[in-house]
Amino acid sequence: MDTTETLVTYELKGAVALIGLNRPDKRNAISDRFVEAIHEAVQRAQKEARAGVIFGHGKHFCAGLDLAEHSEKPLFEAVKGSRRWHAVFDGIERGTIPFVAAISGAAVGGGFELAASTQVRVADQTAFFALPEGQRGIFVGGGGSVRIARLIGAARMGDMMLTGRALKATEAEAWGGVSYVVPEGEALTRAVALAEQMATNAEFTNYAIINALPRIADMSSEDGLFAESMVASLATMTDDAKDRLRAFLEKRAAKVQDPNA
Incomplete structure (x- = not known):
């Protein structure tokens, strides 16, 4: 320390x-x-x-x-x-x-x-x-x-x-x-x-959550939805996202667990 x-x-x-x-x-x-x-x-x-x-x-x-x-x-x-x-x-x-x-x-x-x-x-x-x-x-x-x-x-x-x-x-x-x-x-x-x-999350997704969400909250509904589409599309273009999605589709990634189970 x-x-x-x-x-x-x-x-x-x-x-x-x-x-x-x-x-x-x-x-x-x-x-x-x-x-x-x-x-x-x-x-x-x-x-x-x-x-x-x-x-x-x-x-x-x-x-x-x-x-x-x-x-x-x-x-x-x-x-x-x-x-x-x-x-x-x-x-x-x-x-x-x-x-x-x-x-x-x-x-x-x-x-x-x-x-x-x-x-x-x-x-x-x-x-x-x-x-x-x-x-x-x-x-x-x-x-x-x-x-x-x-x-x-x-x-x-x-x-x-x-x-x-x-x-x-x-x-x-x-x-x-x-x-x-x-x-x-x-x-x-x-x-x-x-x-x-x-x-452990994708760096770009963390960055988008931190920076896009509060800005979208300041926007009108229509502007916020447009911004969401842009950020969502950018996120899927990263190599990290492609690797993670491929792992999920190939059943190598954990599924969301039911908290009621």
Whole structure:
């Protein structure tokens, strides 16, 4: 494990990059320097790995914005800081490889925003989610008004921000904010297993899922259907797809298993 950057650890486990938020004494609260460390790790992962996992060292995933740093910023510096968060988190959401968030403890404010930028979120039973911006006199600035609102709905997000409501992992799952809920201490193990599975997919298909789906969601129905046809046709043209389809037709590839069996 590479710990030369104290804020973020990086480990390559086979085809999966493990990115660890490493500020446990501050519940992994995010500063500007921390954002840049996350960016560097994500960029490295996209060069070296086929999938990635983001997790928090210590008891908590991420308690969000470092308010001590934020409260001292002039107005325009705050705007530029928010836009930098957007750029870095967009590199996770619409990069070249899929990411899984392994969440335990707090995923609060910017921590929830970071988790929302990953493609899949795994939470253990210690996880809780909150958006306390209303009580702090601030507003989400790391992309939450787009990403979290699309996951759980604007009305539910507004409820969390207005009332300070915190969600348990099972509640976040019911609302669409979490993909999997696992027993305490098992979030990272499950996240790595899912990332390893993703890493076996065709690279172009993973790229299309990451980049086409959110863009199609922004389009009209007709434009989205047209874009889907283009991406689907491109996917079938890759050598990887041809090999995989041939293996399926020749009964060398596993069939989809019935989860009810």
